[in-house]
Amino acid sequence: MSFRTHLESVVNQVDGALACSVMGFDGIAVETHQRDEAGDLELTGAWVEYANLLGQLRQAAETLKTGAVQEVSVNSERVLTLMRLVSPEYFLVLALRADGNYGKGRYVLRVTAPKILAEL
């Protein structure tokens, strides 16, 4: 099973999903599956910013007593963005419409992350 199959499965399972990607902390997407309606949002620009911040958080969390950061979400007026760590180098990112199923998105990323890790 390839990355793309997993990413398609995430997008198909979650109501309101726009796009799902495996990204490196350098902000470069390894593989992406995107619905047509996501085209005008230029999600990639946002994700590069978020990857940078997630990388900083990962380092900050090493000194915190709250434990390692596993999941980060950035929600704006139009798009909900969920990110989940897969490995020290890679994370999963899922973009949803603002009215998408956020709870289902969190769940599906949690169960998909180990499947992606197994193929890295």
Place this chain on the structure above:
Amino acid sequence: MSFRTHLESVVNQVDGALACSVMGFDGIAVETHQRDEAGDLELTGAWVEYANLLGQLRQAAETLKTGAVQEVSVNSERVLTLMRLVSPEYFLVLALRADGNYGKGRYVLRVTAPKILAEL
């Protein structure tokens, strides 16, 4: 009604809530309500880091097509942290145990933010 009354109300309404605070983007808490069990987690250290990142995100989002960032969440092994913008200078932060009611937390912050704004 003071800030503290609103913060107590948030903590009391959300299962698993540990602490709620009104913070400035400089990382300084204006007012905090904290349950006793939150004491050993040293949440303040985490929040100062998160405030810094939220400030960066706010600026980044001005150039993004996904709209203004309204809500950010950082979830680690032991603590879920929800942050919601109140004004250009202040935000609400709510820490929950990892098994806390995350959806309820999001909802309660959304309805509480305008009440806090009215008193700033």
